Amino acid sequence: RKEVEQDPGPFNVPEGATVAFNCTYSNSASQSFFWYRQDCRKEPKLLMSVYSSGNEDGRFTAQLNRASQYISLLIRDSKLSDSATYLCVVISGGSYIPTFGRGTSLIVHP
Amino acid sequence: GAVVSQHPSWVICKSGTSVKIECRSLDFQATTMFWYRQFPKQSLMLMATSNEGSKATYEQGVEKDKFLINHASLTLSTLTVTSAHPEDSSFYICSARDLVASYNEQFFGPGTRLTVL
Numbered sequence: 001r002k003e004v005e006q007d008p009g010p011f012n013v014p015e016g017a018t019v020a021f022n023c024t025y026s027n028s029a030s031q032s033f034f035w036y037r038q039d040c041r042k043e044p045k046l047l048m049s050v051y052s053s054g055n056e057d058g059r060f061t062a063q064l065n066r067a068s069q070y071i072s073l074l075i076r077d078s079k080l081s082d083s084a085t086y087l088c089v090v091i092s093g094g095s096y097i098p099t100f101g102r103g104t105s106l107i108v109h110p
Numbered sequence: 111g112a113v114v115s116q117h118p119s120w121v122i123c124k125s126g127t128s129v130k131i132e133c134r135s136l137d138f139q140a141t142t143m144f145w146y147r148q149f150p151k152q153s154l155m156l157m158a159t160s161n162e163g164s165k166a167t168y169e170q171g172v173e174k175d176k177f178l179i180n181h182a183s184l185t186l187s188t189l190t191v192t193s194a195h196p197e198d199s200s201f202y203i204c205s206a207r208d209l210v211a212s213y214n215e216q217f218f219g220p221g222t223r224l225t226v227l
Contacts, residue, residue, distance in 0.1 A: 032214040043203050043218040044154070051213075087154075091214045096142055096207050098216050102153040 003027060004090050006101035013108055017078045021104045023088030024070045032091040033064055035073045037084045038103065044087055048073070078108045112138045114206050116219035123194055124227055131189045131222045133204030139184035140206035144216070145177075148201045160187040160204075184209070194226045 006023045013019050025033075033050035048055060050071045054063040061074040071090075075082055088101035113136040123129055133143055143160040158179055159167040166179035178190040187206075191198055201223050205216040 034215065036218075041201070041223075043221045046215055046217065049213055049215060089216070096214055097156070097159060098144070098205070098214075100154050100156075 003099045004101040006088050006104045010105035010107050018076045020074045022070050022072050023101050025090045027092045030090045030092045033071045034089040036087040039084050080108050083108045112217040114217045114219040120223040122225045129191045133187045133219050135185045135206045138208040143187040143206045145189050146203045196226045199226045
């Protein structure tokens, strides 16, 4: 089983739709969780940190479920510009070495 | 957020030459930087962890003599691809963790696109 798993998609949704991604992790000692966004041929950019209490930033909501070992990302009112690959990143223990999921591709169409 | 730069952003070289890529944290200090490689339509692959003042830690299957890493200061790590071959053509990305950050966010450089002819 991979350490961090994501559905690669693509998720193909119309503008204005709400879409949710999940990411599961295998290491119960994982401490830090993030969602990154990567556009084609560009570097990943931090979208949101995922805290135990969950967090919201505008149209984006991230949640952590430690019991089931997954994190989620919810995007409301999708925009064309949201089209990208969304990477789940988990950091375990004291090594600070990030483990990446394969990414979930989102395509928002008119 | 914190800024990480990479230089060069792209390079084309002949087979057999060596290519040096720099990764700098511009507004924070980083004892640890990471080097990744990404092939088209594939996920990021961690190559090595670069530690300031000590030897890098390489992932399994990554040749340390081919991919030389030097982390001479708290703001600079370099990756040298020695005797590059066409199969080394890839997108190389570094990331850095802010020394004083409380939640271990990683900040990525813009990447270096290497093409070996």
